[in-house]
Amino acid sequence: IVADPQKAFDAFQRAADAGNPTGKIRLGEAYITGKGVSKDANHGLALIEEATAQNNSAFYTLGDFLSRGDFVQADADAGIKAFLAAGEAGNAYAFIRLGEIYRDGTLVPKNAKKSIDYYRKAAAMGQSQALLALGENYVYQRYGAKFNKNIGVQLITDAAKQGNEQAVATLANLQISGKGLPKNAAKAVKSLTEAADRGNSRAANMLLAIYRDGRGKDIPQNISKARDILVRYEKLYAPQDLARERIVLLAASATSVTDFKELAASLSGAPPAIQSSTISRLRYTNPNAYVYVAQDRLKQRGLYSGPVNGLLTRSTIQAMNKLCQESPSAKRCDGGPLDNVAANLISVLLN
Structure with a gap:
């Protein structure tokens, strides 16, 4: 289907008029980004706020726009409040975003304790992605050098044990770079290949990226091998992800x-x-x-x-x-x- 922002806007408008909260959220997004309609950020935000009365996911969307500041003026207090509401309604990703906000310090002053607490809160809700992200923060010392890399590796390992495919790929990447794990590029490539053969799409994508971009002297860039990898594992990709990887390759x-x-x-x-x-x-x-x-x-x-x-x-x-x-x-x-x-x-x- 060919993208048609105007037709999409008209459909969202009909859905919103019929009282559908998701339609109202999408309509608000259209007004904020100017897709299919002239930009009117204030009206778009108001529509999404209205939708929060019927759909808790609207809180996350609202927090996303207000915290990123790409299309509307960033508002730390309102953005955090929206994410808290989304998190308390059961959206673990909202707590992950709060962890990012307090980690990065671009919206509010950095606060390692708050950041870690929010990641832990998301993890307690069963979100292994929170363990992975928190582990990476420790390994890459995003909270400072005083935080132990070994704790980070353990968190990533725990995420992998919970079935997080990206965590498996991340551990292999740490082996290649020697960050937190003994450096062993050959072992990392072997584990990625085995995981991809078992159907791990993230491992396949990491393998693709390694040869597409190279990893210095450890793994030289090899475009031909990267092409072979993409063909070999293309069935593991969602259509849009496959399209993106083909373009990047x-x-x-x-x-x-x-x-x-x-x-x-x-x-x-x-x-x-x-x-x-x-x-x-x-x-x-x-x-x-x-x-x-x-x-x-x-x-x-x-x-x-x-x-x-x-x-x-x-x-x-x-x-x-x-x-x-x-x-x-x-x-x-x-x-x-x-x-x-x-x-x-x-x-x-x-x-």
Whole structure:
């Protein structure tokens, strides 16, 4: 089905008019992002707030918009309040988001104790993803060097024992990097292959990423092997995930303007739901491909008039900064367009 924001908006409007709270949430999202209708963030937020009376998931959506600040002004108090309501209503992911907020300190001052407590709360609700995230925070010392990496490895191991597929892939990745586990790239690749053969899609994807991007001298980049891996395990992927990985793999071998043009065309034809995340991934796999896509889309929006060639020129940076000004969170772009925080926002706005 070809995406049609206007038809989607009309359908959401009918659902909302019929009293469907999910329709009201989606209608609110459309107004906030301007998809299928002129942007009206305040009206969109009001619609989602109305939906909270009938649908607890609306609290999470509200907290998401108010905490990220991509399309509306970030509001720490209101965002946290919405996530707390969602969490108390049974949404463990809301507590994970609260853990992220207090870990990162971009919305409120960093508070390691609160962050850990919220992750633990989500884990107590049976959410193994919370154990995995908390474990990674310890291993990568996101709370500071005083927190024990061994505790982090144990938490990730516990998540794997609970059946979390990503945790299995993360443990292998730690073996490759030597963070928290003895460095052994060959053993890591073997465990990923065995897990993928058992049907673990996250292990297959980690294996793909390892050869697509390379891991330095430990595992050199091997595009041919990455292609074989994607073909071998493609049945483990959901259709949209498979589409994204094919595009990112295409980017890994793109070196010319002709290659970048083909990549941009493939991206434009991909489902809208995966385009932002795919653009963001390009920055890591092939920065020049990321810049090319940005130039192409900025030119379509009338924000850039220079050559579309994948080179990060001064005029390209200026155009990206103009794009950032469309968001209430424009300061997130202060680190430059290739900074991780900035690239994530730019990827959302380019979509």
